[in-house]
Amino acid sequence: xxxxxxxxxxxxxxxxxxxxxxxxxxxxxxxxxxxxxxxxxxxxxxxxxxxxxxxxxxxxxxxxxxxxxxxxxxxxxxxxxxxxxxxxxxxxxxxxxxxxxxxxxxxxxxxxxxxxxxxxxxxxxxxxxxxxxxxxxxxxxxxxxxxxxxxxxxxxxxxxxxxxxxxxxxxxxxxxxxxxxxxxxxxxxxxxxxxxxxxxxxxxxxxxxxxxxxxxxxxxxxxxxxxxxxxxxxxxxxxxxxxxxxxxxxxxxxxxxxxxxxxxxxxxxxxxxxxxxxxxxxxxxxxxxxxxxxxxxxxxxxxxxxxxxxxxxxxxxxxxxxxxxxxxxxxxxxxxxxxxxxxxxxxxxxxxxxxxxxxxxx
Amino acid sequence: xxxxxxxxxxxxxxxxxxxxxxxxxxxxxxxxxxxxxxxxxxxxxxxxxxxxxxxxxxxxxxxxxxxxxxxxxxxxxxxxxxxxxxxxxxxxxxxxxxxxxxxxxxxxxxxxxxxxxxxxxxxxxxxxxxxxxxxxxxxxxxxxxxxxxxxxxxxxxxxxxxxxxxxxxxxxxxxxxxxxxxxxxxxxxxxxxxxxxxxxxxxxxxxxxxxxxxxxxxxxxxxxxxxxxxxxxxxxxxxxxxxxxxxxxxxxxxxxxxxxxxxxxxxxxxxxxxxxxxxxxxxxxxxxxxxxxxxxxxxxxxxxxxxxxxxxxxxxxxxxxxxxxxxxxxxxxxxxxxxxxxxxxxxxxxxxxxxxxxxxxx
Numbered sequence: 264x265x266x267x268x269x270x271x272x273x274x275x276x277x278x279x280x281x282x283x284x285x286x287x288x289x290x291x292x293x294x295x296x297x298x299x300x301x302x303x304x305x306x307x308x309x310x311x312x313x314x315x316x317x318x319x320x321x322x323x324x325x326x327x328x329x330x331x332x333x334x335x336x337x338x339x340x341x342x343x344x345x346x347x348x349x350x351x352x353x354x355x356x357x358x359x360x361x362x363x364x365x366x367x368x369x370x371x372x373x374x375x376x377x378x379x380x381x382x383x384x385x386x387x388x389x390x391x392x393x394x395x396x397x398x399x400x401x402x403x404x405x406x407x408x409x410x411x412x413x414x415x416x417x418x419x420x421x422x423x424x425x426x427x428x429x430x431x432x433x434x435x436x437x438x439x440x441x442x443x444x445x446x447x448x449x450x451x452x453x454x455x456x457x458x459x460x461x462x463x464x465x466x467x468x469x470x471x472x473x474x475x476x477x478x479x480x481x482x483x484x485x486x487x488x489x490x491x492x493x494x495x496x497x498x499x500x501x502x503x504x505x506x507x508x509x510x511x512x513x514x515x516x517x518x519x520x521x522x523x524x525x526x527x528x529x530x531x532x533x534x535x536x537x538x539x540x541x542x543x544x545x546x547x548x549x550x551x552x553x554x555x556x557x558x559x560x561x562x563x564x565x566x567x568x569x570x571x572x573x574x575x576x577x578x579x580x581x582x583x584x585x586x587x588x589x590x591x592x593x594x595x596x597x598x599x600x601x602x603x604x605x606x607x608x609x610x611x612x613x614x615x616x617x618x619x620x621x622x623x624x625x
Numbered sequence: 626x627x628x629x630x631x632x633x634x635x636x637x638x639x640x641x642x643x644x645x646x647x648x649x650x651x652x653x654x655x656x657x658x659x660x661x662x663x664x665x666x667x668x669x670x671x672x673x674x675x676x677x678x679x680x681x682x683x684x685x686x687x688x689x690x691x692x693x694x695x696x697x698x699x700x701x702x703x704x705x706x707x708x709x710x711x712x713x714x715x716x717x718x719x720x721x722x723x724x725x726x727x728x729x730x731x732x733x734x735x736x737x738x739x740x741x742x743x744x745x746x747x748x749x750x751x752x753x754x755x756x757x758x759x760x761x762x763x764x765x766x767x768x769x770x771x772x773x774x775x776x777x778x779x780x781x782x783x784x785x786x787x788x789x790x791x792x793x794x795x796x797x798x799x800x801x802x803x804x805x806x807x808x809x810x811x812x813x814x815x816x817x818x819x820x821x822x823x824x825x826x827x828x829x830x831x832x833x834x835x836x837x838x839x840x841x842x843x844x845x846x847x848x849x850x851x852x853x854x855x856x857x858x859x860x861x862x863x864x865x866x867x868x869x870x871x872x873x874x875x876x877x878x879x880x881x882x883x884x885x886x887x888x889x890x891x892x893x894x895x896x897x898x899x900x901x902x903x904x905x906x907x908x909x910x911x912x913x914x915x916x917x918x919x920x921x922x923x924x925x926x927x928x929x930x931x932x933x934x935x936x937x938x939x940x941x942x943x944x945x946x947x948x949x950x951x952x953x954x955x956x957x958x959x960x961x962x963x964x965x966x967x968x969x970x971x972x973x974x975x976x977x978x979x980x981x982x983x984x985x986x987x
Contacts, residue, residue: 336892336921343889357922365889369922527705527727530698559698560719560731 264300264328264353268320270346270362276307276318277338279465279488283316284309284334295331297377298353300324308377309334314458314492315380316465328353329374337369380491386477391428391444393485394468399430399441400459402589402616407456408434415497418453422499432456433502435621437582439589440506442615452476453499458492465490506617507605510598512572514543514550518595521550522587524564528552529580531562538623539583541597542575543568550597554580576602577623586618626662626690626715630682632708632724638669638680639700641827641850645678646671646696657693659739660715662686670739671696676820676854677742678827690715691736699731742853748839753790753806755847756830761792761803762821764951764978769818770796777859780815784861794818795864797983799944801951802868804977814838815861820854827852868979869967872960874934876905876912880957883912884949886926890914891942893924900985901945903959904937905930912959916942938964939985948980 277296286294288311297308305322308315330353341349344362352359356371400419408416419432421443428450431440465488466472475482476494483490528539531554542551551565576599586608587595599606605619639658648656650673659670667684670677692715703711706724714721718733762781770778781794783805790812793802827850828834835846838856845852890901893916904913913927938961948970949957961968967981 333921336895336918339892340889340924343885343892345885364927365886365924366926367893367922367924370920523705523707524726527702527729530701530705531729533698556698558732559695560729562702562727562729564728565726 264298264330264351265324265326266300266305266351267323267325268305268349268351270341270344270349272320272322273305273307273349274341274344276305276320277334277341280307280309280316280318281334281338282309282464283311283314283461285311286335292331292372292376292378294334295372295377296334296337297329297331297374298351298358299329299374300327310378310380312378313455314461314490316461316491317489319487330356330358330371331374331377332358332369332371340367340369380480380493383475383477383480383482386475387448387450388473388475389446389448389450390471390473393466393470393472396443396472397463397466397468398591399443401463402441402591403430403432403439404456404459404463405432405585405589406434406437406439406618407432407459409456410434414495415453415499417456418495418499419456419459420453420499422451423449424503431499431502433500436579437586437621438502438505438617438619439586440502440617452481453495453497454481454492455495458490461492462490505605506619507600507607509600510572510607511600512543512570512574513596513598514568514570515594515596516550516566516568518587518590518593520566521595521597522584524550524552524566525580525583525587527564528554528562529584531556531560532580534558537579537581538577539580540575540577543570543573543597545570545573574599574601576606578606578620579623582620586620590618591616626660626692626713627686627688628662628667628713629685629687629710630667630713632703632706632711634682634684635667635669635711636703636706638667638682639696639703641680642669642671642678643696643700644671644826645673645676645823647673648697654693654734654738654740656696657734657739658696658699659691659693659736660713660720661691661736662689672740672742674740675817676823676852678823678853679851681849692718692720692733693736693739694720694731694733702729702731742842742855745837745839745842745844748837748844749810749812750835750837751808751810751812752833752835755828755832755834758805758834759825759828759830760953761805763825764953765792765794765801765803766818766821766825767794767947767951768796768799768801768980769794769821771818772796776857777815777861779818780857780861781818781821782815782861784813785811786865793861793864795862798941799948799983800864800867800979800981801948802864802979814843815857815859816843816854817857820852823854824852867967868981869962869969871962872934872969873962874905874932874936875958875960876930876932877956877958878912878928878930880949880952880955882928883957883959884946886912886914886928887942887945887949889926890916890924891946893918893922894942896920899941899943900939901942902937902939905932905935905959907932907935936961936963938968940968940982941985944982948982952980953978 299306305320308317350361428443473484534556550568555561597608661668667682670679712723790805837844896918912930917923959970
């Protein structure tokens with residue numbers, strides 16, 4: 264292979280792709296990235312067998328070919344070069360890279376050995392706005408489980424209900440659901456949360472992403488990038504019945520204030536695994552959090568709120584803080600039904616976003 | 626005790642002091658900070674028995690007293706409070722803290738148990754500009770050893786030579802010396818590098834620092850802060866004879882260019898513990914670095930320089946990069962005498978800063 268690329272373009276592609284290549288794999292080729300020429304473009308790919316990412320790089324191609332080279336060294340090396348044109352020359356599994364007064368030879372492995380993800384057979388295709396897709400996934404992926412004992416809960420579930428595409432994640436302690444878009448197709452797929460995290464990292468904010476999927480894998484494709492992931496096999500729980508639709512007690516207040524009193528209270532909840540008790544008082548129009556650390560001391564913090572009903576509920580302060588962290592808008596609505604009912608807060612009645620936190624016994 | 630302080634002032638003092646209190650100590654009082662009233666100020670102190678830091682906080686004092694409270698909780702709690710006035714009330718080893726709708730009680734330990742560093746007896750006093758002191762120490766402290774087997778090398782040595790105060794550090798692989806100031810006093814003290822790191826963290830850029838020291842400890846005092854450290858006992862090596870005063874080979878070039886070719890070369894030196902060979906060529910007016918990774922590949926990188934003499938030398942790329950990282954100015958002079966002589970580079974002939982890196986066998 265023989266080509267010229269700019270340092271800027273190649274560096275950008277490597278920064279997107281190289282992270283997927285693992286230095287810890289027992290299969291040496293998985294710590295390499297693939298350089299491949301296709302239709303006058305340089306394609307840079309990496310895979311960990313669960314997901315594969317390819318970045319297209321505009322290049323001046325003089326000779327076709329392909330090779331795999333160590334991901335970490337190549338990324339660090341290209342990142343250290345000055346901006347401008349880089350000349351790349353591949354022969355016999357050695358890649359020579361030249362830029363001004365820098366000249367390197369990197370030893371590679373034959374591209375024949377690089378594992379290719381199987382193609383998508385008889386799949387479905389649909390498109391979604393990149394920015395909306397990213398924002399929605401970002402608001403829910405935190406609720407996915409990391410416990411491999413129940414694989415379905417380690418995924419993000421995308422499915423349609425009455426012409427609306429929803430994304431949801433739950434680790435059984437909390438649940439987040441977001442409305443993504445309206446669609447006329449029937450869509451159902453369960454994407455590993457780790458692949459969703461990579462997708463959030465590599466997707467830009469511009470344009471649309473084309474999603475193609477069959478039962479085994481999904482492909483997410485934009486102008487520059489392709490990400491292929493295996494899908495999780497299994498029946499997602501019927502989570503919608505867990506979301507209460509009416510509430511006895513509710514407080515509406517600025518998000519920053521609820522976050523502030525929750526954060527302060529959580530400091531005194533370290534001895535009790537983050538457990539805090541929220542009390543809503545309709546007479547005083549106050550939401551008050553009390554936490555006690557038997558060794559260190561105790562804390563009470565309040566904020567003024569628009570209140571309906573009275574009551575109190577105990578939950579994990581970390582879950583509440585993380586939920587507030589991904590919530591959009593300036594106002595939050597915090598609602599519940601008695602002590603042992605799930606708790607929900609939405610940013611506004613029709614925001615399309617719901618976050619349920621299971622209560623702790625108080 | 627009873628007082629009022631602003632959240633801003635108390636938060637600043639805690640962020641300076643609390644880090645010194647260790648949560649891992651077997652002595653519980655060492656994970657606490659001391660609140661003490663003295664002459665209408667609140668003094669906030671922490672110690673790890675090696676060093677002690679005190680920060681003065683302007684406050685409205687209503688009642689004298691003192692108490693110690695957990696450092697981490699107190700720091701996190703005060704940092705989470707909104708800005709404005711905080712009311713502090715101490716009684717029976719409990720400290721109550723109130724700010725708007727936040728109200729806490731923190732359980733403390735009697736201030737009687739807090740260890741006090743011994744005072745300085747028959748010491749010397751001298752002053753130095755804060756900014757110059759910090760800049761100088763920052764340029765040399767990286768060369769101190771972390772190996773407790775030779776305690777003197779874990780220190781930063783301050784001493785006077787012919788009316789000039791120098792600071793120096795060496796781990797026997799590299800040595801850095803900086804001229805601090807002119808003085809008429811005879812000064813000699815050996816400060817633990819860890820205390821110098823804390824000093825760099827807590828000293829501001831304004832005004833002067835007053836240094837008082839005897840054989841056992843040193844006190845560094847500014848308007849707001851006092852830092853006391855024990856000193857290291859021992860004879861510092863006669864390092865000055867290790868600094869060559871004339872050179873056979875020398876290259877002068879932009880610092881950024883030497884850093885760039887060193888960084889790129891170091892990527893290919895990972896298999897050889899960072900070993901790189903620098904070659905200076907007076908005919909081509911080039912400094913060239915060559916590095917080989919038997920597995921991964923090899924690299925050559927050059928930069929144009931103003932050159933005197935020819936030769937090559939092998940050294941650890943990490944030491945060269947770290948030295949370039951603390952060097953001031955845009956130009957660097959890199960000099961040596963044959964393969965096995967020490968290497969020196971100064972930013973300019975009279976900069977007052979010298980950094981020697983011992984060569985590796987090539």
